[in-house]
Amino acid sequence: MTSNKPTNWTGHDDSMVENMLRRGASRRDLLKFLMVSGVGAATSGSILFKAQQALAATPVTGGSLRAAGWSSSTADTLDPAKASLSTDYVRCCAFYNRLTFLDESGTPQLELAESIDTADAQTWEVKLRSGVEFHNGKTLTADDVVYSLKRHLDKSVGSKANSIAKQMTEISKLDDLTVKIVLMAPNADLPTILSLHHFMIIAEGTKEFTTANGTGAFVCDTFEPGVRSIGVRNENYFKSQKAYLDSFEFFAIPDNSARINALLSGDIQLAAALNPRSRRLLEGQDEVRMSITTSGNYTNLNIRLDMEPGTHFDFVEGMKSLVHREAIQKSVLRGMAEIGNDQPISPSNRYYNINLEPRAYDPEKALFHFKKAGLVGTEIPMITSSAPNSAVDMATVVQQAGSEIGMKLKLEQVPADGYWSNYWLKSPIHFGNINPRPTPDILFSLLYSSDAPWNESRYKSEKFDKMMLEARGELREDRRATMYWEMQEMIANEAGTIIPAFISNIDGVSSKLGGLKSNPLGGMMGYAFAEYVWLND
Amino acid sequence: MGQSLTSLFIVIQVLKRLGIAFLTLIVVSFAVFFATDMLPGDVAQILLGQAATPEAVAGLREAMGLNEPALQRFFGWLTGLTHGDLGTSYANNMAVAELIDGRLKNSLKLAGVTTAVSVPLSLTLGIAAAMWRNSPFDRAVSIATISVISVPEFMVATLSVLIFAVWLDWLPALSFGADVSSFVDVLRAYAMPVITLSCVICAQMIRMTRAAVIETINTPYVEMALLKGASRWRMVLVHALPNALGPIANAIALSLSYLVGGVIIVETIFNYPGVAKLMVDAVATRDLPLIQSTAMIFCISYLSLITLADVIATLSNPRLR
Numbered sequence: 001m002t003s004n005k006p007t008n009w010t011g012h013d014d015s016m017v018e019n020m021l022r023r024g025a026s027r028r029d030l031l032k033f034l035m036v037s038g039v040g041a042a043t044s045g046s047i048l049f050k051a052q053q054a055l056a057a058t059p060v061t062g063g064s065l066r067a068a069g070w071s072s073s074t075a076d077t078l079d080p081a082k083a084s085l086s087t088d089y090v091r092c093c094a095f096y097n098r099l100t101f102l103d104e105s106g107t108p109q110l111e112l113a114e115s116i117d118t119a120d121a122q123t124w125e126v127k128l129r130s131g132v133e134f135h136n137g138k139t140l141t142a143d144d145v146v147y148s149l150k151r152h153l154d155k156s157v158g159s160k161a162n163s164i165a166k167q168m169t170e171i172s173k174l175d176d177l178t179v180k181i182v183l184m185a186p187n188a189d190l191p192t193i194l195s196l197h198h199f200m201i202i203a204e205g206t207k208e209f210t211t212a213n214g215t216g217a218f219v220c221d222t223f224e225p226g227v228r229s230i231g232v233r234n235e236n237y238f239k240s241q242k243a244y245l246d247s248f249e250f251f252a253i254p255d256n257s258a259r260i261n262a263l264l265s266g267d268i269q270l271a272a273a274l275n276p277r278s279r280r281l282l283e284g285q286d287e288v289r290m291s292i293t294t295s296g297n298y299t300n301l302n303i304r305l306d307m308e309p310g311t312h313f314d315f316v317e318g319m320k321s322l323v324h325r326e327a328i329q330k331s332v333l334r335g336m337a338e339i340g341n342d343q344p345i346s347p348s349n350r351y352y353n354i355n356l357e358p359r360a361y362d363p364e365k366a367l368f369h370f371k372k373a374g375l376v377g378t379e380i381p382m383i384t385s386s387a388p389n390s391a392v393d394m395a396t397v398v399q400q401a402g403s404e405i406g407m408k409l410k411l412e413q414v415p416a417d418g419y420w421s422n423y424w425l426k427s428p429i430h431f432g433n434i435n436p437r438p439t440p441d442i443l444f445s446l447l448y449s450s451d452a453p454w455n456e457s458r459y460k461s462e463k464f465d466k467m468m469l470e471a472r473g474e475l476r477e478d479r480r481a482t483m484y485w486e487m488q489e490m491i492a493n494e495a496g497t498i499i500p501a502f503i504s505n506i507d508g509v510s511s512k513l514g515g516l517k518s519n520p521l522g523g524m525m526g527y528a529f530a531e532y533v534w535l536n537d
Numbered sequence: 538m539g540q541s542l543t544s545l546f547i548v549i550q551v552l553k554r555l556g557i558a559f560l561t562l563i564v565v566s567f568a569v570f571f572a573t574d575m576l577p578g579d580v581a582q583i584l585l586g587q588a589a590t591p592e593a594v595a596g597l598r599e600a601m602g603l604n605e606p607a608l609q610r611f612f613g614w615l616t617g618l619t620h621g622d623l624g625t626s627y628a629n630n631m632a633v634a635e636l637i638d639g640r641l642k643n644s645l646k647l648a649g650v651t652t653a654v655s656v657p658l659s660l661t662l663g664i665a666a667a668m669w670r671n672s673p674f675d676r677a678v679s680i681a682t683i684s685v686i687s688v689p690e691f692m693v694a695t696l697s698v699l700i701f702a703v704w705l706d707w708l709p710a711l712s713f714g715a716d717v718s719s720f721v722d723v724l725r726a727y728a729m730p731v732i733t734l735s736c737v738i739c740a741q742m743i744r745m746t747r748a749a750v751i752e753t754i755n756t757p758y759v760e761m762a763l764l765k766g767a768s769r770w771r772m773v774l775v776h777a778l779p780n781a782l783g784p785i786a787n788a789i790a791l792s793l794s795y796l797v798g799g800v801i802i803v804e805t806i807f808n809y810p811g812v813a814k815l816m817v818d819a820v821a822t823r824d825l826p827l828i829q830s831t832a833m834i835f836c837i838s839y840l841s842l843i844t845l846a847d848v849i850a851t852l853s854n855p856r857l858r
Contacts, residue, residue: 068808073818074636074827075584075628084586155596158585162593210631224639225629226818227810251808257695258710258806265702265710417821418577420586453590 057514063535064247065513067270067524068259072252076225078209080200081151081159086272089197089527090250091223094231095135096200096214099126099145100191101528102438106350106520108191112140112201112215114177116194121186121473128177132238134203135212135219142173147204149181161198163453164442186473188480189439196438197527217243217531227251231530244515244534260508263288269510269535272524276334276506287511293518294338294504296346296436299388301398302456303496307428309375310457316496318369322401324361325500332393337501342492344434344443345484346502348520351440353485356492367405379408380429387419388433389503395431425456432456432497436522440484444468448491457496464490512536550851551844558840562833569832570611573825579603580627580823601627607825614826618833624826628819633830637812641834644811647734648796650727655735655742656789662739663746663785668773670751678743686740694733694806701729712807730807734800738792745788749781756780783850790846798835 069086077083080092099113110116115127132140151157152165159165170182183190193199203213212220215238218231228251233243253259253268256275263271264285274282274290282288303310303319310316320342329337338347341358345351370376384395395411402409414423423430432454437443446452449468450460464487471483491497505523509516515533519526525533581597598604605613614624623633666675685693702710712726753759754777762776763769801813812831819827 073628073821074626074815074824075818075822077629082584084584155593156600158581158593158597158600160585163590209629224810225631225636226815227640253711253808255805258698258808261695261698261703262710262808265698265706267702267710418583421578421582 057536059244059515059534060536061244061534062246063537064249065245065270065530065533065535066249066251066268067272067529068251068253068262068268069272069524070252070256070259071254072226074226076223076229078212078220078223079157080148080198080202081157081161083197084160086522086524086527087229087250087252089522090524090530091212091220091229091231092197092200093216093526093528094218094248094250094530095212095216095220096202097132097216098195098197098200099128100195102192102195102519102521102526104517104519106348106438108195112145113194116191118190121188121190121475122183124181124183124190125174126179126181128179129238130177132215133236134215135234135236136203138203138213140201140215141176141204142179143204145179145201146171146173147206148201149179149199152198159198161196163446164193164196165199185469187441188473188475189441192438193442195521197521218248221247243531245530248530250530263508263510266510269513270516270524270529270533271508272505274506274508276336276504279334279336279506282508289509289511291507291509291516291518291523292336292504293507293523294346294348294502295518295520295522296344296349297389297434297503297505297522298340298344298346298499298501299391299394299431299433299503300456300500301382301394301498302425302430302432303498304428304456304458305460305496306458309373309378309380310428310496312373312375314369314373315375318366318373318375318407319398320359320498321362321366321369322405322407323359323398323498323500324401325358326361327397328394328500332390332397333501333503336504336506338504340499340501341488342495342497342499343488344437344447344491344497344499345440345488346436349440351481351484353488355485356488361401363401363405366401366407370405370407376406377408379410381410381412381427383412383414383423383427383430385414385416385419385423385431387416388424388431391431391433394500425454436520438520440487441468441472444487445472447497448495459491459495459497461490461494547848547851551848554844554847558837558844561840562836565832565836566615566829569829570607570825573820573823573828574607576820576823578823580825583822584628603627610825611829614829623830626819626824626827628822628824628827633826636815636827637830637834640810640812640815643809644797644800644813647727647730647800647809647811648793651731651734651738651796652793654731655739655792658735659739659742659789660746660785663743664750664773664778666743666747667750667754668769675747678747682740682743685736688736690733690737691802691806693736694729694803697729697732698806710807712809730803730809733803734796738795742785742788742792746781746785749784750777753777753781779853782853786846786849786853787843790842794839794842797838798831 069090071085072087076087078091080096083089083092097112099111100108101111103109112129112132113126114129116124118124128140128142128145134140149165149168149171152159152161167184167187168181169184170180172180174180201215206213211223217234217237219234221232222228222230228249230247230249232247233245235242253262256278259271260274260278260281262268282290301323303316305311325339329335329339339358341356343356382395382399384391386392392413399409399411424432437446445468447454447456448459449465467483467487471480474480507523512535513533514536516529517525521527581594581601581603585593585597617624626633626636662678666678669675698710701708708725708728712730750773759772759776762772767776798813800811801817803809804811804814812834816828816831819831
């Protein structure tokens, strides 16, 4: 097959084509893309064939899969409200179900809900599927849903989704299979919000989470926090298509090269979140391939607008021109990223503003602004750490660019341990890392509204807050899109958060594994791979 | 008469040791407590991570009973310990004893297999090197031990995985959860971690054995044995070795104590769930009962190995034989 490929064609290009196909590019678009890149017509056909083959194959039932994530500890949990690491999400998706879930295009689809209706985006009626059973035999009713959702409002639960759940002011049972949800203010995104991993449905009254009693495609067989989890197929699953795998085992191998070695030696079939630096190790291997998804994860440089030196807006402007986005994308992230334009909505989102260009790297313009702010030659500390993905390398790129024009940016590398509680959001200039979120509204209300809990740069704009509320209740798509486009411009130009690139997630996949698609909620198919993948012999 | 005096001496020695060990444990647990207390952030903040808004942290602290002063919680744990209760993990509400149980067994299994391989190997190599001192064999052993101890273990581990699991496909890359249905599978699963660990601990034992044996070989009574016509083997094994046992036992104890708490790198690379990784997790989540319990385990294993070494040293002392 290699003879049919251009000479410098690599596995990365294969996965790029595959990624485009997944996003819905037509055969014609791709052929055009390949022609422009100088690939001949005959060759293009064969490349396309390989990529399509990877996506469309006949599912096989049976077999057991072993997959490895990157982190796991004694804090591992089966409580969806407390889920915080990839391992937690994977377990939750396998053992529980949500009312809705997001398909690969980011559109909410119904799962435990049969319908979700509203007239004004404020009062919602959720009808549940009938005859769904929990693993212990209990039938799913509205009480379970009310219990599952209300938990997030209880402070003693320690829910990670508390700030999002707070808008549900009333959650009540109308009849056995109908739940009424009333929101504080209209929010057309509720179906998408309910697809978040934390809103998995558990049985009413569940307080113990030593095992999982869910409705999901797998039954929890083993759960050892910090060690591993094993799920076996739920033969009583409510979907007509039950899981293909007989069982799956999930654990973590924190060391990147150990994870790759385990994949290459065939001990595991899926290795999540590989370092872009290891790309070369996987290329040219027949038994493995890469699955690349860019779903909106980013590491950003935050300048607090309420503290020195961010109070000088010229300093912020200068920094935006000083960040060499291409260098970060190409050398720090090894090309496994898409260049960002200082706003949090990723290019894969349907509300992405395509007209908003990223700032160009322009040291002279930066110097002009720094001079205006009177900060050339002043020593300015910049906090970085290995906690936010690639932040140390990014900081070095920025510092180098600064030293070339006489700016003294002082790198202070602090320990990853305790970084999120001690430095993130607190230091005048620091790095953050934001995981993908499915809707612009969640991102905006979490990160940019005046009262946002994670307002990284303390950006405050009444106009922005007003537009956010207005767009949230807007059921007309085009009106919302217009507003979201304008809000992206406001963030890019007015806030102090510099978002240089959206980082791609690379999962290493055995060629035996079929059915893995990308998902806007993150790698490993938005952590829900177990239910959908199969193993070829 | 002499016999009973010896045993009495040993009993007193061991009792004294136990008393000191008990005091050490208490001191260590206080030290660990104060060190943990100095770490930034508490378990509620760590568990909530990025979602740790002040209200959320306060709510969770309240629910977890973290509002009591830390010292009071520590004494609560210490009191529980006297009843054999290790407490409940803050991070996941499971009994600490249950969390430790399986993983301690794993650690002991790995330590046991490594001991069974590395101690006989080091003794043999050490004694042989001492017997043929300054020979090419001795030089080769010295160079090998020094080079092995100079290479960091993560490198040995990663390279051996790359060679034996990825290229040659002889051994599994992960030691835990591999299919172990036969004795050969067990050997395969343990081969790489045991080789890696042996590389780390053998060097010290070999060098100590060699030095101790050479020292006793040079004493007049061993020379006397040689002059009386004892064979080289008899001279070393019967006359020299028993008197070299004390320092050798100490070196072995020190090396072995590393096998319980210090194998974090090997546990990480081979994905082997032992107690070292458990303690790292516990510290990362500021899980006080778990930190204390694992620290106690490391301390106890260290103290018992050292005590055992002292008893062996006492027994091998000719004045008491």
